[in-house]
Amino acid sequence: MSGETRAGSVVGPGAAAERPLKQIVGAALVDRLQAPTRVLAARRTRPAALAGLWEFAGGKVDPGETCEAALLRELHEELGVTARLGREITGPLEQGWPLAGPAAMRVWFAEAASGEALPREDHDLLRWLPLDRGALAVEWIPADLPIVEALLARVP
């Protein structure tokens, strides 16, 4: 029955609450929040379906964790940096940007407050991309492309 709409019923926020999207968070890590010129892309190593594709560093929000805390944790685990978050790059959903499957990602601008970003977990390569059409030079996870476009449109 799930996914079907009874005659006369309205699919509203309640439906979303019954089938919440898995919350993912990601960072558009830039060289500096004030007047950014480059953004960091990370190449995934797993799972096989995503290996070799590029993404924003980040990951799943743990139960009881805020999105912002999860993102700072993920950036430390994955890149070894202590980050500072800037503005959110808001998406079309309350939970951010739709991803493949029942998941959505909220994305923030971020900069490293300390540490140099290096691939530690989940990635084998990092690349600093220019904040122009050159940001599309790598093969992003397809769901990330609208986010990259929004990022380029929202660069100060």
Ligand SMILES: Nc1nc2c([nH]c(=O)n2[C@H]2C[C@H](O)[C@@H](COP(=O)(O)OP(=O)(O)OP(=O)(O)O)O2)c(=O)[nH]1
């Ligand atoms: N981190 C990240 N995940 C993304 C992006 N785009 C996208 O579709 N995803 C998907 C890939 C995964 O299915 C999911 C994130 O899961 P993940 O595997 O990175 O999360 P995690 O680090 O907490 O993983 P795990 O240790 O629990 O396996 O979101 C993106 O730009 N960044």
